[in-house]
Amino acid sequence: MAELDPRSLIFVSGLLGLMCSAILFMLRGSFPLSIGGLRNWAWGLLCMVIASGMYGLTGSVPSFFPNVGGNVLLVGGIMLVYAGFVRFLKRRPRVRLLAVTLAAVFAFCAWFTYVRPSYPLRALLVTSVDTCLFLACAALILKTSAGSFSGRFTGLVFVAIGTISAARVAMLLLQLDTPDSVMGPTPGQKFYLVAIAFAILAITLGAIMMANERLRAELEFIASHDQLTGAYARGAFIEQLQTELCRSERSGRPPALLMFDLDHFKTVNDRFGHAVGDKVITDFVRRTRELLRGHDMLGRYGGEEFVALLPETTREEACKVAERICHGIAVHVSMELPRYTVSIGVAGAEAADATVDALLFAADRALYAAKADGRNCVRGDPGQAATPRETASG
Numbered sequence: 001m002a003e004l005d006p007r008s009l010i011f012v013s014g015l016l017g018l019m020c021s022a023i024l025f026m027l028r029g030s031f032p033l034s035i036g037g038l039r040n041w042a043w044g045l046l047c048m049v050i051a052s053g054m055y056g057l058t059g060s061v062p063s064f065f066p067n068v069g070g071n072v073l074l075v076g077g078i079m080l081v082y083a084g085f086v087r088f089l090k091r092r093p094r095v096r097l098l099a100v101t102l103a104a105v106f107a108f109c110a111w112f113t114y115v116r117p118s119y120p121l122r123a124l125l126v127t128s129v130d131t132c133l134f135l136a137c138a139a140l141i142l143k144t145s146a147g148s149f150s151g152r153f154t155g156l157v158f159v160a161i162g163t164i165s166a167a168r169v170a171m172l173l174l175q176l177d178t179p180d181s182v183m184g185p186t187p188g189q190k191f192y193l194v195a196i197a198f199a200i201l202a203i204t205l206g207a208i209m210m211a212n213e214r215l216r217a218e219l220e221f222i223a224s225h226d227q228l229t230g231a232y233a234r235g236a237f238i239e240q241l242q243t244e245l246c247r248s249e250r251s252g253r254p255p256a257l258l259m260f261d262l263d264h265f266k267t268v269n270d271r272f273g274h275a276v277g278d279k280v281i282t283d284f285v286r287r288t289r290e291l292l293r294g295h296d297m298l299g300r301y302g303g304e305e306f307v308a309l310l311p312e313t314t315r316e317e318a319c320k321v322a323e324r325i326c327h328g329i330a331v332h333v334s335m336e337l338p339r340y341t342v343s344i345g346v347a348g349a350e351a352a353d354a355t356v357d358a359l360l361f362a363a364d365r366a367l368y369a370a371k372a373d374g375r376n377c378v379r380g381d382p383g384q385a386a387t388p389r390e391t392a393s394g
Contacts, residue, residue: 009193014052020204021045040084047077067113134162154206161199226300229285237299254349256318258308259363263375265304315348341376
């Protein structure tokens, strides 16, 4: 490292930052708007590139550019990277706090450039703020995304660069490393610049991995869920049902199946329009989820028909769940939507040879029985004792 001068290290950092920023700007156009943060990361790295350019011109341009402008852009760039991760995790960055901190950095750097010139104090302040931002990124990512490889990788990168920055703060405080300018050829200064260069590359790699992982998850969700309601799509639900039946063969605790049909839904569409009909369907899904248990799965079977998988549930327990849903849906809770009710068929998978087709057929047959009995009620399959309640016209 002795052969490397700070100007070369700054040039390498700037070149890496420029390349990473360009990659993120290009990727931003190919990612959906639901994946936030890429634009912040790209602009943050670009600010760091411009800051590197200003540092590299030390001695060739007025002191304002490297001493004040460079430091403010460096801190601002890291703030943008931090804000990008906050937005990526679907949170709101504390813009006012970041802006006040950046203004304080500007004032401090200007003071220790023109009133009381001191590079060590400027470096101490900027590195302290950078350390806080790096460690804040690490805490945020590890707290929310440590379950994935990309999250752990990115979080640990921030831990590493935050630790190096904290060590540099300690060395400046203890005067173990005393560079007289950003071009000061001290070992600590060179090591810190090398660490920043590698951190830029590693952070960009981690951010891209996290964004790709989020994109893959969203595409998988789109492929397996109904776009209007967010319930499982028919094919994905049947796969879940098949998996649960296989699992129940080993555990000996079979599932139950509920099949729903919104009563006289065609009348709702004809009278109020399809837009209101869509709102009724989404309202039904939302309210039904609230009435189901946490591990139950709700799917859209087709049109206004839905199905719910109740793992490790007997037919009697399933009938109680169905009754709760039937009663709950019948209560008119929104003045913006017409009153509607639901008919429910219940089928259990107690038989050792239960199959997906057999279970769906039994639930469908029970649903037709509920509709034949006046709708707005619950009925079980022929092998189950009915648990009717007083019916009401739907």
